[in-house]
Amino acid sequence: MVAMPHPTSHVKPITRDDVARMAGVSSAVVSYVVNGGPRAVSPANEAKVRQAIKALGYRPNAAARALALGSSEMLAMIIPDALNPFFASLARAVENAAAERGYTLLLADSQGSPRTERRLIKNFAARRVDGLFLWSELSDPDLMDLEQADIPVVLLNHSTDLATAGSPAVMKHGAGNRGANSVGVAFQDGARMAVEHLISHSHERIGLVMGTNAGGELDAREVGWHQGIQDAGLSAGPIVRVPFTREGGYRAGQELLARSERPTAVFVSSDQQAVGLLCALQEGGLRVPEDLAVFSFDGSPESEYSWPRLSTVAQPVKDMAEAALEALLAPPGQETQTNIFPAELVLRTSCGCH
Missing domain, CATH: 1.10.260.40 (lambda repressor-like DNA-binding domains)
Incomplete structure (x- = not known):
């Protein structure tokens, strides 16, 4: 036997x-x-x-390999909405850039919740990833777990009006600064340019559909909208505050339709909101751009295939991804930097361009 x-x-x-x-x-x-x-x-x-x-x-024993190399060869990324086409494009660009350097990217969705974001940060810190890309809903996220684990982090939604057309703005904060490196786009400048373009189409009453954030903080896109209107000596149109979702945009469209005095143009803080807005306007019988011109922000693939096609402020996703990876993999001890890229207007039918 x-x-x-x-x-x-x-x-x-x-x-x-x-x-x-x-x-x-x-x-x-x-x-x-x-x-x-x-x-x-x-x-x-x-x-x-x-x-x-x-x-x-x-x-192969991945743990043994990581121990031998002193590296997990894994990077992590936290975004607030994995269903948003803009964030999907950004995640793919970061993943491609990381793969070229031999790294695998782990992706997590905080679903816009600061509590979930903190939990994900803690989990990734415990797993000893080699670095973290973070698109936070908060202007000052809690990075203590990463600092204690000596894991570098790059913030992906830092905004400032420092960038000028043609080249990114770079701020150095000094080697002793424990703040995170950050990469972003000139939100305020991009919004202002969009408003100026709508004004060039003879619009004098321009509204705003503004997304809400978990911290309740003033968004740079709203500042840029105000700046563009004030610089032209115009009065601000109505502001509708809704979530950064298609459903939020749809609700904003319904609210605008219900107003007795509607603006002739509206700046929308994201492409995803603008798609929902277009749906509501179409159902309500309004023509875009004849009855209401629309200009949005992000430059996601979705903006090109909406109807009418969306004019949008495009973020340079590929350049941002590569800059973020360079900042994350930079040797320790270097100066902390904020790398802000200029926004670019993509003109299509929704604003009145052809």
Whole structure:
């Protein structure tokens, strides 16, 4: 009778040396095949190693590899709404930039909740990721867990009016500053330019559909809207405050439709809100841009395929992603920087351009 192993007995794990013996190569060659380098392996030896890996069911020990390298080769990213096409585009751009440097990106959705955001930060800090990209709903998020774990972080929604057309603005805060590096777009400047463009179409009463944030803080896009109107000597149109969602935009459209005195144009704080707004206006029988011109913010793929096509203030997603990765992987001890990119107007039908 063949003795059966006890249910609690442990099977010896397959090691890299076992693969090397079966393939007839050194363990270093197995490592090069598994890790894609750093040295090249002949096609014949690579085929033997992969055949042995398959036959033995070998799985590399990620924890041991991370310990040996002093790196998990994993970065994390927290965004407030994974269903938002803009954030999806940003996450893909960051993931592509990270992959080119050999890193895997872990993505998490805070769903716009500061409490969820704090929990995710704590979890990623405990998992010892090599760095974190954070689009926070708060202007001053709690980064204590990351600081204690010595994990670098880059804030992705920092806003300032420092950027000027043509090149990003960079502020250096000094090596002793414990603040996080940040990358963003000139929200205030972009909103102001959108309002100025609407004014160039002879609009004198321009409303605002403004998204709400968890901290209740004044958004730079609202400041830019005010600035554009004041610089032209006009009176501000109505402000409708709704969530940064399609549903929020739809509700804003219904509210505008119900007003006896509507503005002739409206600046909307996100493309996603603007799509919901367009739906409500269409249902209410208003023509865009003839009855109400619309200009939004973000430059998401969704803006190009709405009807009518949305004029929007575009954020340079690819450039922001690459700058964020450079800031995250910068050697420790360097000066903390705020890298702000200029916004760009993308003119389409919704504002009256053709």
